[in-house]
Amino acid sequence: xxxxxxxxxxxxxxxxxxxxxxxxxxxxxxxxxxxxxxxxxxxxxxxxxxxxxxxxxxxxxxxxxxxxxxxxxxxxxxxxxxxxxxxxxxxxxxxxxxxxxxxxxxxxxxxxxxxxxxxxxxxxxxxxxxxxxxxxxxxxxxxxxxxxxxxxxxxxxxxxxxxxxxxxxxxxxxxxxxxxxxxxxxxxxxxxxxxxxxxxxxxxxxxxxxxxxxxxxxxxxxxxxxx
Numbered sequence: 096x097x098x099x100x101x102x103x104x105x106x107x108x109x110x111x112x113x114x115x116x117x118x119x120x121x122x123x124x125x126x127x128x129x130x131x132x133x134x135x136x137x138x139x140x141x142x143x144x145x146x147x148x149x150x151x152x153x154x155x156x157x158x159x160x161x162x163x164x165x166x167x168x169x170x171x172x173x174x175x176x177x178x179x180x181x182x183x184x185x186x187x188x189x190x191x192x193x194x195x196x197x198x199x200x201x202x203x204x205x206x207x208x209x210x211x212x213x214x215x216x217x218x219x220x221x222x223x224x225x226x227x228x229x230x231x232x233x234x235x236x237x238x239x240x241x242x243x244x245x246x247x248x249x250x251x252x253x254x255x256x257x258x259x260x261x262x263x264x265x266x267x268x269x270x271x272x273x274x275x276x277x278x279x280x281x282x283x284x285x286x287x288x289x290x291x292x293x294x295x296x297x298x299x300x301x302x303x304x305x306x307x308x309x310x311x312x313x314x315x316x317x318x319x320x321x322x
Contacts, residue, residue: 099133099198099228100308102126103219105235106141108299110172114143121301123179126203129308133198135226136205137169137219138176144168162211169207169215177205191221198226216279220286230293232307233279238298239316240265240278258321259288278316287318294318 104122109115126134144165152161170187177183183203188194190209197204209218216233223231240262243251257265263284266277278296287294297303297315306313 097227097229098131099135099226100131101135101137101219101223101226101228101231103216103231103233104136104138104176105233105299106139106144106169106172106215107236108141108234109138109176110141110143114172114175118299118301119176119179122304123176125301125305125308126180131308132202133226133228134203135194135198135219135222135228136173136176136203137215137222138172138205138207139215140165140168140172140208143171159211166208166211171207173205173207177203180205191218191225194222195225214280214283216283217286220283220292223292224286224290229291230295231287232295232297232304234297234299234304235278236299237278238300238303238314240296240318254316256317256319256321259284259318262294262318263288279318284318288320291320 109119147164147168148161151164173187177185177187180203182201183205184197184201188197188206194204194206206218208215219231222228237245239253240257241251241253245251262279263281266279266281266284279294286292295307295315295317297307297313303313307315
């Protein structure tokens with residue numbers, strides 16, 4: 096890892112009903128104590144986004160507008176986190192380019208979604224690529240990438256490492272039905288592959304995240320180029 100890192104913080108990890116304020120506070124403290132000089136964080140929309148989208152879809156709102164509503168939910172989560180981080184951007188950027196520029200001014204740059212059709216994982220991968228950051232930590236509801244949905248199958252096997260193409264194949268297969276086994280979308284993985292960005296898929300466990308940031312033994316799946 097270099098002096099910067101990007102974290103994709105899944106919306107389901109932070110936003111329940113209500114938002115998990117204790118988790119966000121502890122998450123912020125861990126980042127503040129880390130060795131990294133620049134940290135980009137991209138937040139998902141979680142339950143807030145899903146609730147609005149479900150309601151408005153039932154009222155006939157078109158999908159493009161629903162995407163926009165989801166993006167605003169991600170930015171609300173981003174602003175909540177930024178308010179807890181000393182040295183974070185006070186205004187949430189609406190583009191990756193804005194975020195990259197802010198990374199030269201702030202230690203922590205927090206953002207949400209950017210445009211319809213782009214997941215926050217894709218935004219995080221683009222932020223890595225454009226800020227020359229070589230590692231992306233994807234915080235999800237499970238502790239890595241599995242061959243089967245671990246919430247349904249007791250014999251599901253977690254991978255310690257995967258190549259990019261292996262990860263894309265798994266993501267393609269698991270995306271049908273959009274269940275918990277969708278660890279990262281194909282666009283985000285493709286960006287990581289073309290720019291050789293190491294992706295670490297880990298759970299919301301904060302002690303585990305602290306160990307990852309400190310380079311200590313921890314539980315995750317690493318997605319990177321294989322020899």
